[in-house]
Amino acid sequence: MPTDVKRIAVYGTESTGKTQLAEMLARCFGVPCVPEYAREFWDQQGVITLEDMLPIAREQWRREDEAVQRQAAESAAERRFVICDTDALTTMLWSDLLYGTCPEELRRVVERRCRNYALYLLLDADVPFAPDPARCFPDPADRAKAARVWRGALERRQLPFVDIRGTWAEREQAAIAAVEQVLARTV
Numbered sequence: 658m659p660t661d662v663k664r665i666a667v668y669g670t671e672s673t674g675k676t677q678l679a680e681m682l683a684r685c686f687g688v689p690c691v692p693e694y695a696r697e698f699w700d701q702q703g704v705i706t707l708e709d710m711l712p713i714a715r716e717q718w719r720r721e722d723e724a725v726q727r728q729a730a731e732s733a734a735e736r737r738f739v740i741c742d743t744d745a746l747t748t749m750l751w752s753d754l755l756y757g758t759c760p761e762e763l764r765r766v767v768e769r770r771c772r773n774y775a776l777y778l779l780l781d782a783d784v785p786f787a788p789d790p791a792r793c794f795p796d797p798a799d800r801a802k803a804a805r806v807w808r809g810a811l812e813r814r815q816l817p818f819v820d821i822r823g824t825w826a827e828r829e830q831a832a833i834a835a836v837e838q839v840l841a842r843t844v
Contacts (some may be wrong), residue, residue, distance in 0.1 A: 662725045663738035669780030670803035679742035689724045693743040707756040711763050714748040745770040781822035
């Protein structure tokens, strides 16, 4: 698998604008955006069970790896990255939160795959909650707790991340600047 294509994960708990930001970054930089497969699965099935977590993760990984391979084959050196609208760590965190456990294979693969990202853009829960049947934590205290869980997962693993917060315009500016810094380090 190509290793010179960077992966940038748009990361954070629910209703923080990850999909909107991931799509904007992909358009801005002219790179692929790997959408969140769990959302697609939810929209098709209307429910996600513990037994679905590993197949969802596997499909997300397959799509991400496919985008990386395409980008390696098609792009110029300065555009050798993909934007990921979720990551393996998120799937594991949701499994633990929703079901109190996680398939062991998922946990093992997560510990390896989370190291593949050049950067995590950690979106704060400081924007209004957008109600949606797929969402679980509309209460501000629950959102803050979930945000701490997501942050803690990055910190414990010492993964590279940048905080993204504020208005939508401030979030976009901060995310673009963070991506540009990653690109500057690789040129």
